[in-house]
Amino acid sequence: MLARLTGLALAALLAVPGHAAGDKTGVGVSSMIRPEANFGRGVSMTIWYPAQTGGGASELVGRNAVFEGTPAQREASPLPGKLPLVLLSHGGRRSSEQSGAWLAARLAEGGYIVAEVSGQRPRDPATALGEIWRRPAELGQALDLLLNDPDWQMRIDETRVAVAGVALGGTAAMMLAGGMIDEGAYARNCWTAHPSTDCEWFASGGIDPASVDPQALTLSRQDPRVRAVLAIAPEYLAEFRAASLAERGAQMTIFGLDEPAPGEARLAAQAGIEVLPLEGADLYDLFALCTPGGAKLLEEEGGDPALCGSTAEERSAVHEQLAESALDVLGRALLLPY
Template sequence: MLARLTGLALAALLAAPGYAAGDKTGVGVSSLIRPEANFGRGVSMTIWYPSQTGGGASELVGRNAVFEGTPAQREASPMPGKLPLVLLSHGGRRSAEQSGAWLAARLAEGGYIVAEVSGQRPRDPASALGEIWRRPAELGQALDLLLNDPDWQMRIDETRVAVAGFALGGTAAMMLAGGMIDQGAYMLNCWTAHASPDCGWFAEGGIDPADVDPQALTLPRHDPRVRAALAIAPEYLAEFRPDSLSEHNADMRIFGLDQPVPGETRIATQTGIAVQPLQGAALYDLFALCTPGGAKLLEEEGGDPALCGSTAEARAAVHEQLATGALEFLNRALPLPY
């Protein structure tokens, strides 16, 4: 049970909409799977929420031999009343389910229902070709499902909906907030100095990302129900059309890594949306904390030991920056209705 909170997490909790000093909360977790949705691919969600203490089965969500799990109470009783919702999309095309569990739990501590939507893990590069447009479409369908689900519709304040995401999920978050990808720039991405991390994977499979369906890529994905968007190290930042972001269809916050990437200055200059750097953060620091033997196991199994390249203390510091900044942004962007 997450009855004990750190000082920063407690401060964020008490400042969150709908909470007062003396409330006792934990973090509950549930699952929602709809195999018929999302163009037949199905939609799978892990739902995190503020829960009442004293119920549910303790669980370490997402724990495996490489990553530490995130503690929660399975099917614990939710706190009463309607709460704001954050749709959370994980990282790149090959990221594991629940890779954003650590952030989802922190946001739930702060008073939010968080639905981490697990994109279908592509079998090969060919099946991943359209993931850039399928991911935001999937988030929109997930929102439809939640707002029509008899158990969740009564718990979600549909006037306070946000979307957040890491890497490719951050791209999807920006698209739901009104951002649109420039088709010509996207087609050339793999030949630029800021190529997507998946360009090499596509090349090995003989797939050209430029073969993506251009109509699906450029179709507006703006969802007016989304009031705020949080993009964390979003892929294809330089390929967004500045005019689509400058319209400010939703409040937007972009967190970048310690080292700036191409497109940040142009986006800030032309849209007024500055990228806030996470001090000391590399891309893999957005993953969960690693187990003590995680790096060695990755090396032995032919994986990338850089996934666990930073110390636990350094990665935890990045997580603290991001969670605190995310709660500050969401509390401001989704205020209590009066």
């Protein structure tokens, strides 16, 4: 499709068989930590999966003073059989682990094994410099680890692998489908009308993001094992080479926010990528529900209270839109011939 889908078109997508709203199952959660992976900085995965109900210890994953947790059963018995896998990378350079717990749980309810992948988060702008290329490399290594793990390799259908990402995670997901960042456009990003949210952070540390390793930035990260990509409000959308996405090796869907992002129209016209708008959503609505005191705590500690700016009802509505349409898109890409 060559433009943003209208509300009617989105409703038509949701009507396609593949995932029925209300089809629920128990959600199990496990962890995998490999300190030697990802160029020595380590890979940590929280793995969500359809589980037999009544087993495992109840847990609220990702709960802290700002965000509500997501309920799951720790080490519950998985449902039998091989299931499709979704690698999930949520948030920007400074996002905490398990930022995507709510989305991972919803996808697991829909019948997917979901591995939310979290490398060691950068402690300062200098260590964050290479995050744009480390994130997709991290996803590829995480897939290797899962498919070679004695327990998970028997549960994952390696012919049905997808990647979903939010913000910089969305950028990484697009790179695994073959998307290439234009080095010159990336170097100019902080001086455009659509700068990255981290530009001020880089500047505060005296770091020029254009000094990133050019070879690592422009190295292809395409992974032929990935059949579908869900890029949710991806960063640097306008900095992608349209030709690389036109020749992508996986089915790709971009989920946009309420306000269209720079680059959407160009990629739609030149690469034929459909853009599904999340009505009423801003970037922060893609994070978990906030605690009642979350906004005040952020303000007191010098954070951005806008992270908790929407009401629980508004954010829940965005979550519902994204989860249902993501399940529909995944069902089309992984359960039907592609």
